[in-house]
Amino acid sequence: MKELSKKMSLFTESVIRHMTRISDECNAINLSQGFPDFDPPKPLMDRLAQVAYEGPHQYSVTWGAPNFRQALAEVRSRQFGRQIDPDTNVVVTCGSTEAMMAAVMTIVNPGEKVIVFSPFYENYSADAILSGAEPIYVPLYPPEFNFNPDELEAAFKQNPKALILCNPSNPCGKVFTYSELKFIASLAEKYDTYVITDEVYEHIIYKPNVHTYFASLPGMFERTVTCGSLSKTYSITGWRLGHVVAPAAIIEGIQKVHDFLTVGAPSPLQEAAIVGLKFPQQYYDELQSIYTQKRTLFCDGLDRLGIAHTKPQGAYYVLLNIAEYGYESDTEFCEMLTRKAGVAAVPGSSFFREPVNYLIRLHFAKSDALLNEALTRLEKMPAVMKR
Incomplete structure (x- = not known):
């Protein structure tokens, strides 16, 4: 064989x-x-019980049910401080795991480099390998898990196509400060690099730390792919509802990759989860x-x-x-x-x-x-x- x-x-x-x-x-x-x-949350479970009898139970639109994408777009519009179009800026995926894979496959060609902070969630290394990319690892130093600015810029000088940013970070729990994110943004602009963010723990933050969406930084939406998930925020890890928000040109590519990876996320779960996206602060x-x-x-x-x-x-x-x-x-x-x-x-x-x-x-x-x-x-x- x-x-x-x-x-x-x-x-x-x-x-x-x-x-x-x-x-x-x-x-x-x-x-x-x-x-x-x-x-x-009980409202999600109650709505799921209704959907079990009402539907939908067949395929939704490949890149996400329109009403679910609309709800996601409204949330991200508030968070990013700009208007997010549900049709051209959003793709719904089977969890953030697929979102990250689709993002890397869309942006990175085989042989190109991707910066990954270490420690990192184990999927990032596999994403790079399966995409044919070469990871450049930049260490985060305990106990605060800060990076060395010179080491990070040295990585950018190797002409990477993208940087993967997990914020808050799994496994170390680091929340990148505004000044750190601004520094990363300056390097991304200087070296013309995309930034793929994994922000699934966006709402699990401990004071006085504050979460800043990378795509909300001045000039960064155009080069940022934001991957998110409902799993941690609503305690529904088994529902596998993730999403990508990015500029239209990137989303067009992600739509194609996503279509052939999984076709679409579960339509009844999208319908049931909309109630969560409308929760108050x-x-x-x-x-x-x-x-x-x-x-x-x-x-x-x-x-x-x-x-x-x-x-x-x-x-x-x-x-x-x-x-x-x-x-x-x-x-x-x-x-x-x-x-x-x-x-x-x-x-x-x-x-x-x-x-x-x-x-x-x-x-x-x-x-x-x-x-x-x-x-x-x-x-x-x-x-x-x-x-």
Whole structure:
């Protein structure tokens, strides 16, 4: 038999989903894959129940149902401070995962370069490889996960086609400041580079940090592809509703790529989700308050246990420092932690280009009761995980 595509040897299966499978096998508390264990807002569920009988149940317009795109356009128009056209500036995708892939495939030719900050969400590396692009990794330095301006400009000098920006960042929880974004924007303009943003955690921000949409910066809408999702904002990760907002010329290309990748996102779920896009600001304030409380609960609990960890500025992940345990492989550590302590985490090495194997990622998008139980189990970590 002839060999498979050489691309298959350049990346592995998702480490996050791998840890979820191990968690399920061990009946562990799954703090690896970032999905909540609580229900979506009741108005979405009520509307979904109606749609189940009313429809639609067949294909919607390939790049998104018109009324769903209209609702998305109204939201982005307010956020970006400019008029977003639902027909020429918006494509609805099967989650932000497809949105990012479609964006990279539309903008980048095989052999061209893409800047990726490290640590990064694991899909970005695979997106680049599957698109035939060459990643240029620029490190973010803990504990604040700031970048070195000279290192970033050195990356831009390599003539990249695009930069991928996750803000707030998964896995480190960094929220890029306005001044940092302005600096990135100046380099994007200077070196004529596109910016592809992943802003799925846009509403999960911890004060005093503030989220700035990159496309809202002066002159940046024309070169920005904004990828978003309803998954985290409305606790509907299984609905797979993502979207892309970009200038018309880019959207025209993304429409074609999207059409042949997935045809379209689920039409009944688009119809049901419109009610969420019309929520008042109070909903987002309460969401921020809920996650702020969960961050406090989990991080304070880790402090009481004497476990070194990061404190995120946004999103809902923390990185634990496991250097004291003496494992050469953080993957082995995570697998053993799942089996011995009953808590599933993700090895940090899956997020870093650099040889980092002393960090593991956990998330706190869980009920308070489950987070407290996870902390109780993590209390056993020194006893069961020491070499």
